[in-house]
Amino acid sequence: VTGGQAGSERTILHVDMDSFFAAVEVLVDPDLAGKPVIVGGAGDRGVVASCSYEARVFGIHSAMPSAQARRLCPHAVFVHGHYDLYSDYSRRLHQIFESYTPWVEGISLDEAFLDVTGARRLLGNGEAIGWAIRSQVKDDLGLWCAVGVAPSKFVAKLASKAAKPKVVGREVKPGAGVLVVPAAGVLDFLRPLPIEALWGVGPATATKLKRLGALTVGDLADLPADQLRRSLGKSGQHLHDLSWGRDPRAVEPVQAVKSVGHEETYAHDHHEHDTLHREAVRMADAVAQRLRTHHLAGRTVVLKVRFHDFNTITRSHTLPSAIDSGPGIARAATALLEQVDVTAGVRLLGVSVTNLSEGGGRQLSLDDVGDEATWSNASAAIDAVRQRFGDEAVGPASLVDAEGLHVKRRGAQQWGPGARGRTDR
DNA sequence: TCTGGGGTCCTATTCCTA
DNA sequence: TCTGTAGGAATAGGACCC
Numbered sequence A: 001v002t003g004g005q006a007g008s009e010r011t012i013l014h015v016d017m018d019s020f021f022a023a024v025e026v027l028v029d030p031d032l033a034g035k036p037v038i039v040g041g042a043g044d045r046g047v048v049a050s051c052s053y054e055a056r057v058f059g060i061h062s063a064m065p066s067a068q069a070r071r072l073c074p075h076a077v078f079v080h081g082h083y084d085l086y087s088d089y090s091r092r093l094h095q096i097f098e099s100y101t102p103w104v105e106g107i108s109l110d111e112a113f114l115d116v117t118g119a120r121r122l123l124g125n126g127e128a129i130g131w132a133i134r135s136q137v138k139d140d141l142g143l144w145c146a147v148g149v150a151p152s153k154f155v156a157k158l159a160s161k162a163a164k165p166k167v168v169g170r171e172v173k174p175g176a177g178v179l180v181v182p183a184a185g186v187l188d189f190l191r192p193l194p195i196e197a198l199w200g201v202g203p204a205t206a207t208k209l210k211r212l213g214a215l216t217v218g219d220l221a222d223l224p225a226d227q228l229r230r231s232l233g234k235s236g237q238h239l240h241d242l243s244w245g246r247d248p249r250a251v252e253p254v255q256a257v258k259s260v261g262h263e264e265t266y267a268h269d270h271h272e273h274d275t276l277h278r279e280a281v282r283m284a285d286a287v288a289q290r291l292r293t294h295h296l297a298g299r300t301v302v303l304k305v306r307f308h309d310f311n312t313i314t315r316s317h318t319l320p321s322a323i324d325s326g327p328g329i330a331r332a333a334t335a336l337l338e339q340v341d342v343t344a345g346v347r348l349l350g351v352s353v354t355n356l357s358e359g360g361g362r363q364l365s366l367d368d369v370g371d372e373a374t375w376s377n378a379s380a381a382i383d384a385v386r387q388r389f390g391d392e393a394v395g396p397a398s399l400v401d402a403e404g405l406h407v408k409r410r411g412a413q414q415w416g417p418g419a420r421g422r423t424d425r
Numbered sequence B: 001t002c003t004g005g006g007g008t009c010c011t012a013t014t015c016c017t018a
Numbered sequence C: 001t002c003t004g005t006a007g008g009a010a011t012a013g014g015a016c017c018c
Helices: A020-028 A066-072 A083-098 A117-123 A126-141 A153-162 A183-190 A203-211 A217-222 A225-232 A234-243 A273-293 A326-338 A371-389
Strands: A012-017 A037-040 A048-051 A077-079 A104-108 A111-115 A145-150 A166-168 A171-173 A178-180 A259-270 A296-307 A312-323 A346-358
Touching: A012 A126, A012 A153, A020 A037, A020 A048, A020 A083, A037 A066, A048 A066, A083 A104, A083 A111, A083 A126, A111 A153, A117 A126, A126 A145, A126 A178, A145 A153, A153 A178, A153 A183, A183 A217, A203 A225, A203 A234, A217 A234, A225 A234, A259 A273, A259 A296, A273 A296, A273 A326, A273 A346, A273 A371, A296 A326, A312 A326, A312 A346, A326 A346
Parallel strands: A037 A077, A145 A178
Antiparallel strands: A012 A111, A012 A145, A037 A048, A104 A111, A166 A171, A259 A346, A296 A312, A296 A346
């Protein structure tokens, strides 16, 4: 069995769930069926993570500010996301995928690439496998998905998008469900698409491309490659290749984690150093625990600060050796915070760790004064206590107040502060 | 009228060292 | 010791993805 081998033509599937989070919410609460459902932060600073097709009819889409969504559809049902629930569905989804091929590359909870080149003899062509997966996902999970089938990853992705239901005016038109783009049809499929359809073309790149006269993928293909390289650098060449359907990237089942971080937008800006200092400690603790869960340690600690006016800065510090303890990361993060003037108001604070290495094993230098070694034992004890008694059973002393301990969990605030998510005190 | 949280990748600049 | 230079690591920011 091989994945994307050269020579013979590959068959790659892209599977994409239809409004995944909202569909799961409807599944667990059938009262929501047929209603405009919005999953995301309901507070003033929240955004839409996912919404049902009934909501899309009102012009709502993911990443839209929640306040705007509420104006467009005042009677929409806002649901705060249930990250653990989606993770569970995602895990079952991947089990289905892996029953067809071991070559599965998950790109988010609800999307994956499958290389079925080696499975064709046993299971039929790409289209047959696509229909089989779609109906099994519906039967086993009760959710709809769209499947794109093509000789390359990015064309498969565009095909699955084209196979989705569409909002036309005030109506939802069902999609094809499965769409096949054979090798001979790739260019005809690509050329009429707007350049924004290409993976890697966002607002900034679209503006540049339009200045060069490229509105469609076909226009882009007709531009000289060296002109694109000059104005867009490395990605110019990449986009030109894509416009000609050239995408040799393989489906890669395992991908190394490059960074682990935590960030949070506050319902109200913070101006005091003390509060933010405590927040940095809290986030460092959360990041450290996730690093240890993944058996990782990192050398570079990054502090991210977004000010009241949305201006965002990062400050980083690279340590002589990799660490994974809460206090170690907190010390670096708070030292970086000391150098930032926060008096104008901070809207978001984030702590992340990069430069990761596996194993969590640390090469200690004398500079570390043995702290990380001491904390290594303490961290193991903290992890054991949390596993048994929950995340809030133990944590940094500075985070305890009259209401108890405040420990951050992944997904606890995925889409912005909640409506009552005041953190000011 | 506003703009989340998890990331990856690329580029430019700065600083250090050979 | 001074000067130039080349390369690598660290740093910061921006664009993009779901």
